[in-house]
Amino acid sequence: MTAVAEPDLKHELRALDAAHFLHPFTDHAALAAKGVRVITRAEGIWIWDADGHRILDGMSGLWCVNAGYGRRELAEAAYHQMRTLPFYNTFFQTTTEPPVRLARRLTELAPPVDGRRFTHVFFTSSGSEANDTHVRLVRRYWDLMGQPQRKVIISRWNAYHGSTVAAASLGGMRAMHEQGDLPIPGIVHIEQPYYWQHRQPGETPEAFGVRAARWLEEKILEVGPDKVAAFIAEPVQGAGGVIIPPSTYWPEVQRIVERYGILLISDEVICAFGRLGHWFAYERFGIKPDLVTFAKAVTSGYVPLGGVLVGERVARVLVEGGEFTHGYTYSGHPVACAVALANLDLMQRERLPERVRDDTGPYLAERFATLADHPLVGVAESCGMVAGLILTRDKATLEPFPEDWEVGLLCRQHCFDTGVVMRAVGARMIIAPPLVMTRADIDVMIDLIRRALDATWADLQRQGRV
Numbered sequence: 237m238t239a240v241a242e243p244d245l246k247h248e249l250r251a252l253d254a255a256h257f258l259h260p261f262t263d264h265a266a267l268a269a270k271g272v273r274v275i276t277r278a279e280g281i282w283i284w285d286a287d288g289h290r291i292l293d294g295m296s297g298l299w300c301v302n303a304g305y306g307r308r309e310l311a312e313a314a315y316h317q318m319r320t321l322p323f324y325n326t327f328f329q330t331t332t333e334p335p336v337r338l339a340r341r342l343t344e345l346a347p348p349v350d351g352r353r354f355t356h357v358f359f360t361s362s363g364s365e366a367n368d369t370h371v372r373l374v375r376r377y378w379d380l381m382g383q384p385q386r387k388v389i390i391s392r393w394n395a396y397h398g399s400t401v402a403a404a405s406l407g408g409m410r411a412m413h414e415q416g417d418l419p420i421p422g423i424v425h426i427e428q429p430y431y432w433q434h435r436q437p438g439e440t441p442e443a444f445g446v447r448a449a450r451w452l453e454e455k456i457l458e459v460g461p462d463k464v465a466a467f468i469a470e471p472v473q474g475a476g477g478v479i480i481p482p483s484t485y486w487p488e489v490q491r492i493v494e495r496y497g498i499l500l501i502s503d504e505v506i507c508a509f510g511r512l513g514h515w516f517a518y519e520r521f522g523i524k525p526d527l528v529t530f531a532k533a534v535t536s537g538y539v540p541l542g543g544v545l546v547g548e549r550v551a552r553v554l555v556e557g558g559e560f561t562h563g564y565t566y567s568g569h570p571v572a573c574a575v576a577l578a579n580l581d582l583m584q585r586e587r588l589p590e591r592v593r594d595d596t597g598p599y600l601a602e603r604f605a606t607l608a609d610h611p612l613v614g615v616a617e618s619c620g621m622v623a624g625l626i627l628t629r630d631k632a633t634l635e636p637f638p639e640d641w642e643v644g645l646l647c648r649q650h651c652f653d654t655g656v657v658m659r660a661v662g663a664r665m666i667i668a669p670p671l672v673m674t675r676a677d678i679d680v681m682i683d684l685i686r687r688a689l690d691a692t693w694a695d696l697q698r699q700g701r702v
């Protein structure tokens with residue numbers, strides 16, 4: 237494919253963007269001064285900008301394009317469904333074929349836990365709406381169970397669960413809480429299981445994992461076990477910086493939620509659909525959730541869709557409990573669900589979760605770990621097809637660079653300039669590339685990352701900072 241520069245388009249869109257478009261999580265004055273990057277097309281694992289640069293998409297769009305770009309069958313599924321029935325609601329005691337088939341399909345893909353199946357699905361258009369749904373749904377469940385005092389949901393600092401009022405409250409991003417008096421009442425947080433932040437001298441990751449899980453037990457006892465409705469967590473924290481918990485963390489969390497009878501919500505908006513080498517991440521960690529949040533890669537990001545997978549324990553009570561006064565116009569949108577079905581077909585046919593589990597995941601782990609020999613890098617770790625490294629000025633202590641040096645942003649810029657998308661989260665540089673990557677693609681990506689690290693190091697040397 238040729239790289240065609242489109243400078244006129246770039247200048248026009250830049251000006252219009254600055255004049256009219258409010259971006260998510262963006263300092264608009266700073267962006268306007270710099271000029272937004274215009275992405276014009278994509279194929280496979282590559283995106284192109286209006287300057288004709290080809291860039292390896294190390295973030296799968298935003299953790300979602302698991303099947304890669306340019307998949308014809310997804311476009312055809314959308315076209316066919318739009319021609320047949322572009323929309324009909326599911327409120328008027330009516331249904332349509334795609335959401336019914338997708339609900340069934342998802343409940344088949346999700347393995348049972350302790351013999352209990354996931355039997356039902358509630359559809360939304362995003363991960364945030366799905367997590368909002370949990371807040372209402374778990375409280376409804378406990379009301380129906382005759383325990384209406386069980387309202388509190390426990391989450392973790394530095395978690396990301398979305399951007400609506402309830403989802404941002406569930407999340408543990410302090411910068412989000414500062415804007416708009418969050419969290420809302422009834423949501424409390426514990427520390428994240430981030431070994432490199434919280435380890436004590438001489439403590440192994442395994443010992444730390446158990447200690448971190450017990451923060452949950454302490455919080456349950458502080459709130460009062462009869463007041464806690466649920467614990468929500470990402471199996472691997474994504475937007476928080478790809479925080480991979482020690483192997484001992486989840487089994488201990490599982491023991492604790494069972495002991496106190498509280499519901500467990502696994503937010504798999506990033507981790508499901510092959511990202512960690514399984515259809516659902518709870519399989520990988522031996523978690524036994526009652527509820528699972530999904531979104532993003534259910535359609536490989538081609539159209540918006542999210543939802544909640546509901547396990548037998550909760551579904552039975554809800555189904556028998558009368559009307560649950562909750563729902564969205566687009567709950568079960570036929571086009572979104574048709575694209576999701578085509579996407580799951582494709583992922584099954586190409587065995588993408590198995591490929592990540594058995595081949596590309598282990599290969600990425602091996603190759604990504606080699607970056608730890610770079611003078612800028614403290615730790616380089618991965619899990620399936622997510623990975624993160626720590627930028628540090630001292631490999632022994634992992635001391636970060638001063639925040640106002642903005643080394644992460646500098647590195648991110650060098651990544652773009654070198655031709656690979658990496659995201660900066662504090663001192664961590666992270667990736668979540670498309671699952672269709674081959675070993676050869678992984679080699680190319682690691683080379684690009686190393687070149688971007690070299691360029692960052694050279695800048696810091698020039699500035700006399702290292």
Ligand code: PMP
Pocket residue numbers: 361362363364365367396397398399470474475503504505506531532542
């Ligand atoms: N949960 C998790 C774990 C996420 O990573 C995200 C988005 N990055 C969300 C929820 C929110 O999803 P959305 O942006 O689709 O609302």
